[in-house]
Amino acid sequence: MGNKKTHFFNRELSWIEFNARVLTEANRKENPLLERLKFLSIVSSNFDEFFMVRVAGLKHQAKINPNEADSSGLTPLKQLTLISERVHEIFSHQHMMLREHIFPLLGKKGLSYIPPEDFTEAERQFAGNFFQKHIFPLLTPLKSGKNGELPYIANLRLYAAFLLKPIIDTKNIHPAFCPAAEEKALAFVQIPPAVQRIIWLPSESKKQRFTLLDDIILAFGTRLFEGYSVDQSLVFKAVCDAAFTVDEERHEDFMEAMEEILAARRASVPIRLTCTDTSSEITKILVEKTGLSSQDVYKAGKIIDLSSLSNLAEKSGFSKHRYPAWKPLYPPSLMQNEAMWDILKQRDILLHVPYESYDPVLRFINDAADDPDVLAIKMTLYRTSGKSPIIKTLERAARKGKQVTVFVELKARFDEKRNISWAQQLMHFGVIVVHGIANLKVHAKMLLVVRRESDGIVRYVHMATGNYNEKTARLYSDISLFTSNPEIANDATVFFNMISGYSAIQTMRRLYMAPVNLKSRLLYMIEREKMHSTRETPGLIMAKMNSLADPDIIKALYDANNAHVRIMLNVRGICTLVPGIRKQSENISVISIVDRFLEHSRIFYFQNGGAEEAYLSSADWMSRNLDRRVELMFPVTQKDLFQELKDILHLYFSDNTHAHELNADGTWSLKKPRSGEIPVRAQESLYNKYKQRAETANKEIPRLFTVRRKEPRERGGPKSL
Incomplete structure (x- = not known):
């Protein structure tokens, strides 16, 4: 590489x-x-x-x-x-x-x-009945065109293809329903997406047996083609071109432009073909008619599209074959009965999901919607869940007369349709919806609450490394910050003014925004680390992100390496930096952790000659994030939270069970404990830390003793003691 x-x-x-x-x-x-x-x-x-x-x-x-x-x-x-x-x-x-x-x-x-060839007699009878009652009415067999053209093939849909041969005299069949003698009798059936792909077979024992919907369609598909037998068959899926961008200069109505993109994506051409290896003849026809080459075709055994098999993991009765449950823990700092406003006036709060519960974020928005002293709510939405409670809360806030402003990013790839729907729904309830900055995606994650209090207007801010999505918050590791810091709150106001209307670029004191000054700030801090560094007292940069591919950032890191700066990078996915090269990157190490949670947080630390700084960000060190998206980087300055971030980074770099290390030749090596070294699994250690913190806090919460007394009897009667 x-x-x-x-x-x-x-x-x-x-x-x-x-x-x-x-x-x-x-x-x-x-x-x-x-x-x-x-x-x-x-x-x-x-x-x-x-x-x-x-x-x-x-x-x-x-x-x-x-x-x-x-x-x-x-x-x-x-x-x-x-x-x-x-x-x-x-x-x-x-x-x-x-x-x-x-x-x-x-x-x-x-x-x-259980594939069809291994069905018992009872299972075969069940599968046949299931096909006839539940599948056959849904199927629409499609024949190939006059010159063998394929019917429309939808993106990511499974299809069964059948090569047919007549078993009756075709003279008695109307020509419209019979292929010409020189043509292949090739038919296609889309496998119904509305039917669960995993079909459970009847069983008298505790053992669970299942087959696939596509197996049943292949096994009983001959019923679709009266007068023909199935000579060959296979299952295939086409992945189609979705690399469309909207012409933002041509369209005045941005929502209409995005709907055009969705329509174009539905009718796009195949890029890749996956199929079972059960018919080389059908595969050859598919390749020829789709215009693909042999390198675009991926043949499996009898099962393709493994993505839907993840549903098996939810099968009841097999919990011992899943990870032990790690219940999200509610942060002890927010367990008091105090309102969040009162807590945040005293201190900042750091939230680390999915180890900690996402409920405080939902609580923050709900409190803002219901509190009569809250005047305004402003937030960005990039990706949300399908039935987002946040959307309903924003609607409720608007109905209660609060000014609610939401920036909905319509260009969030593969979530465009959902976001268009959310935008329209929010507008219906009186929410001010902003959608679309020309040639930029708003990827920043921020929520601002404006509240009227006895000493004037106070603003509360939530900023995160991940989306406002309560479902992915159970699977993705992300960190967010709650604060009422006046400087950050003022920057948040400036940020929303810049992205929602006409506004010259304004200076923010604590926040850094792409594509304005986030990248230049990173380059400055890398250069600053270089200037502080000597062979005897080397500088230190620790950074965790999803991807690293910006050439300017990488070159700056190479320069810092040559000034003896120690650079520790935790990059989950793409990394185009080459480590371990003498006089280029011998002081740079790169690890990637893959474990039960998807690593999604972005944390940046700079030693800065002893005046340490730590930041969280929505942005990876990619050109698209730093130059073509609206992103935010925000500091964590509260002493205990700063130390917590630093400890998290050190823990990740000490992982020796699920961390892979990048080599100079582009290969990755799984790290393993050395002789006498204690195994460290970062995600497990993090969960145990938060669990212990919650348990300790529960023990320390003062408990009220309930004194039970008997009430006095009527006057004149004996009194209880």
């Missing part, structure tokens, strides 16, 4: 290696079986999006600028070739693991996948 001249790894190949690390978790025997299956499914869904966006973009680039190389020196065509080679390797390994390890082990534990 590296290049000696430019010293950058290729971005796309680096991202693919992240999925190889995810696959490593599926291969770990110490992980519960159903969690291993989940990791397999995550790889499938990740690659779907990768091909829709990144590979589709490369294919466009290969047509327009075929000789234009990226920072690693690779042309688009060369990247496409290397991508195909590596993804095919991972794809083959992924399906081998399912076929030869995960499914057999699950079968031994009483959870068995």
